[in-house]
Amino acid sequence: MKYYRDLAPPPRTIMTPGPVEVDPRVLRAMSYPILGQFDPEFTALMNETMDMLRSVFMTDNKWAYPVDGTSRSGIEAVLVSLIEPGDRVLVPIYGRFGHLLVEISKRCGAEVVTLEKEWGSVFAPEEIVAAIRKFRPKLVAVVHGETSTGRLQPLEGISEACREADALLVVDAVATIGGVKVAADEWGIDAVIGGTQKCLSVPAGLAPITYNSRAEAKLLKRKRIERGLLMGDEAQDPAFRPIQSNYLDLSQLQDYWSPARLNHHTEATTMLYALREGLRLVLEEGLEERFARHRLQERALVAGIEAMGLGLYGDPASKMPVVTCIEIPDGIDGEAVRSMLLGDFGIEIASSFGPLKGRIWRIGTMGYSCSKRNVLLTLGALEAVLLRHGCKLEAGAAVQAAMDVYKMG
Amino acid sequence: MKYYRDLAPPPRTIMTPGPVEVDPRVLRAMSYPILGQFDPEFTALMNETMDMLRSVFMTDNKWAYPVDGTSRSGIEAVLVSLIEPGDRVLVPIYGRFGHLLVEISKRCGAEVVTLEKEWGSVFAPEEIVAAIRKFRPKLVAVVHGETSTGRLQPLEGISEACREADALLVVDAVATIGGVKVAADEWGIDAVIGGTQKCLSVPAGLAPITYNSRAEAKLLKRKRIERGLLMGDEAQDPAFRPIQSNYLDLSQLQDYWSPARLNHHTEATTMLYALREGLRLVLEEGLEERFARHRLQERALVAGIEAMGLGLYGDPASKMPVVTCIEIPDGIDGEAVRSMLLGDFGIEIASSFGPLKGRIWRIGTMGYSCSKRNVLLTLGALEAVLLRHGCKLEAGAAVQAAMDVYKMG
Known part of the structure; x- marks a missing residue:
């Protein structure tokens, strides 16, 4: 009989717009x-x-x-x-x-x-x-x-x-x-x-x-x-x-x-x-408190992304607080970045569909995945991977910017 | 906020035609x-x-x-x-x-x-x-x-x-x-x-x-x-x-x-x-071995049911090995029996549909629920409940009949 190994999913930080960490x-x-x-x-x-x-x-x-x-x-x-x-x-x-x-x-x-x-x-x-x-x-x-x-x-x-x-x-x-x-x-x-x-x-x-x-x-x-x-x-x-x-x-x-x-x-x-x-x-946390947590993590993530000099996709007035779309910098292979994030850091972010394919990454801050720890780990890892791919970035700035948001509350 | 208690499902022996124990x-x-x-x-x-x-x-x-x-x-x-x-x-x-x-x-x-x-x-x-x-x-x-x-x-x-x-x-x-x-x-x-x-x-x-x-x-x-x-x-x-x-x-x-x-x-x-x-x-057990296990447990269950003097429903030539349909004896309230089995013994057996409603019980012997332990516990409990409801039975006969089947293999 063919052998199928015991289930052993590797650890993952899942920062996609779903499915997210349970x-x-x-x-x-x-x-x-x-x-x-x-x-x-x-x-x-x-x-x-x-x-x-x-x-x-x-x-x-x-x-x-x-x-x-x-x-x-x-x-x-x-x-x-x-x-x-x-x-x-x-x-x-x-x-x-x-x-x-x-x-x-x-x-x-x-x-x-x-x-x-x-x-x-x-x-x-x-x-x-x-x-x-x-x-x-x-x-x-x-x-x-x-x-x-x-x-x-x-x-x-x-x-x-x-x-x-x-x-x-x-x-x-x-x-x-x-x-x-x-x-x-x-x-x-x-x-x-x-x-x-x-x-x-x-x-x-x-x-x-x-x-x-x-x-x-x-x-x-x-x-x-x-x-x-x-x-x-x-x-x-x-x-x-x-x-x-x-x-x-x-x-x-x-x-x-x-x-x-x-x-x-x-x-x-x-x-x-x-x-x-x-x-x-959800009810133990409280709906209002939960929505506020999602907004806070979004602000921290966005501050970090902007500190890296990356552009946000779309009209800011209609931005969804739980999904952040990031323009892939010119000359960068978006899939290579995602692949290194997953393979080396165990962090998953999402690609995109149709006309946006290859143009943006999508990062979710949803539910249990929507945490300070996950936002900081993701920003740090993304920065490291982008540096590795030759992007010109001020090292350390992204995480510091997010930490400033948390400090201000 | 309304309080919802921590999940705590009570222990159950599930002998229905599904869902069965996982x-x-x-x-x-x-x-x-x-x-x-x-x-x-x-x-x-x-x-x-x-x-x-x-x-x-x-x-x-x-x-x-x-x-x-x-x-x-x-x-x-x-x-x-x-x-x-x-x-x-x-x-x-x-x-x-x-x-x-x-x-x-x-x-x-x-x-x-x-x-x-x-x-x-x-x-x-x-x-x-x-x-x-x-x-x-x-x-x-x-x-x-x-x-x-x-x-x-x-x-x-x-x-x-x-x-x-x-x-x-x-x-x-x-x-x-x-x-x-x-x-x-x-x-x-x-x-x-x-x-x-x-x-x-x-x-x-x-x-x-x-x-x-x-x-x-x-x-x-x-x-x-x-x-x-x-x-x-x-x-x-x-x-x-x-x-x-x-x-x-x-x-x-x-x-x-x-x-x-x-x-x-x-x-x-x-x-x-x-x-x-x-x-x-399933594959570790082997398909043939698994089918044989289901047939053995069926034989033990049927021997026990017959030793209680209960009738089996339907044409024996087409009996499904994983579901046994039992005629509810005259004068017995089938739902009262099921309710006592569940409430006092934590054992679930099934009622029936449409024209058979109130006429038969259905006992499943499926998957993980299809075990010697479950068959013996179910027969013993069903006998006790039927005695409690005034059925004339030879006490102990059902479990002994099933044990004889296991002994013969």
Whole structure:
């Protein structure tokens, strides 16, 4: 028999926009024996997780639970459940993940209308509002934090236009939840998708979502009609098609998460332990305190990057606090730098996508990875590697600049 | 702030048809720090996992990898990727999970033809072959081990008819993989879906699949056409619709698992550690040895159940070795028995679905839960609880009968 060695992942400082380092308390939680999915001890943990998710999404919504898959399973679950074939969907695009919302919406049969913004900037909310009034979509899907460009889209002031147009507002907050304010109720968002492997510091594998009664009303309407269709009653509106997915059908998922516990999938027990522990950590730290920590580490990182004489990519006014995009200096091979950082220092930073490929590095300061230690180690190592690659830098300046930020607080 | 207690799952002996107890080596693997998804140390683990999955599925297929979701995400990924709207799909149904295959296929737009068998028995392969010749479906989807009724469907001899009809043969082996022989190549199966939380003793959260070049050819054909459609080139066959899902699109998933590593989702790092360790355990034990262990524990359990004077449900000729269905004696409240087993003994056995609700208990002997210790503890506890509920039993007989089986080997 072929031999496969015992698992022994090497130590890593993970400074990408996700997945990031997992809090050791979360890792410990994952090593506990599992419980059956209908064991009352387990369903109590499921209920606590829903409760904590409401706090983290800043909502009183009845529904807040994870979809069992990685973040994009949550995005697709929301879109496939809320978009009926033929529905007009508006997607403002300002980076790669906006294109993903378009692709998923098209696969759901939507007629997609897009707005496009040059990468590196975001929309003024009024631009989105004007488009809603013009196109009158049934659903507006927008990314909150776009990791591909490191931009944060302001969302306040959009929901009123959505309600006027009777459109649902869906927000991809995969990269921001737990690190940057995401206020579902205050901002009038109808459905939000969060990610586990970024600012929550839980491994990828679950996608926490929340949605309100406006979104639920659409689910329940579809469910009523499709029950007839699936039973063979074709006397319904022929334009109607049932929710295309069983696995990602929110109307079935909410029955599973309700006290009725209607059997659907087998909840990913260990991942649920992990998410619950990650949420406990967020609430113990406090949302405001956590957002402040993310902003402080960002300031220290940026001070260090600027002290090295490196340029930041994109419009500073819309910079995402948990992702910093750095222009690769002329004449430097970005991949060689990343490779030396990983191989010699065990530090991972990210490359980039599409038009930015080879032009920027992306450094995440998210969750457990968002610490003074990690920022200082990363700046020191990056400086050393850049010196090794012949960059003209003032040695030591980056770390000193970051330490000054910490001293000032 | 509301207080949520530290995680402390109570000890459990889990004797259901899944999820079952997780091997402690798998739990330990899950407590290791994560790696980035494109870290070469991590992609090496992904490749090893693919390699081990080929051994466990008994195949030389190029493609064998997990879908990031629970078992039914794997089923839906295979069906949504291989069924084109309007395709005729044949589903032989002999329990609850056959109905799930029907529901998912309908949501994929299939014209579904079903064969139905009374619960408690299975099809003769010739019956399925005759239906394939009659209906000439594009795809045949069948459950290998039906946990709802505890039956095992023989699959040999079906694939020839599928090839004659140019149909793909898809098998749901969620409940059998790693506990009962599943020979993808020998049986000519085009796509197989396995489960982690049953005979592999890994938590729910990934769905290992494999498929051959016949299945891949259909994926690649669809991908070529849909690339045009998604780009807005409507000059294609108007009947064609792209794969409805992004998340579950196997043509994208295989690009992610290929050396090209085209970005799709963020692999569920910790779950991958768990699956890899679970597969290592299977291969270290040996497939044949593992199947033999499952058969031995089944024999001991059945001997004990019969010594208690309890009846087994269903046709003995098609009994699934890893699930034993027991008729609840007249006058006994099945749920009260389960509740006392769980509350007083920390042992979980399963209830049942649909027409069998309240009529049978189901005991799983799967993976790490499939041990002499667990079988003896379960028999002893069940006997004690039944005595408490007024059953007339010969005290001590069940455990003695099982011990006799172990003694004889």
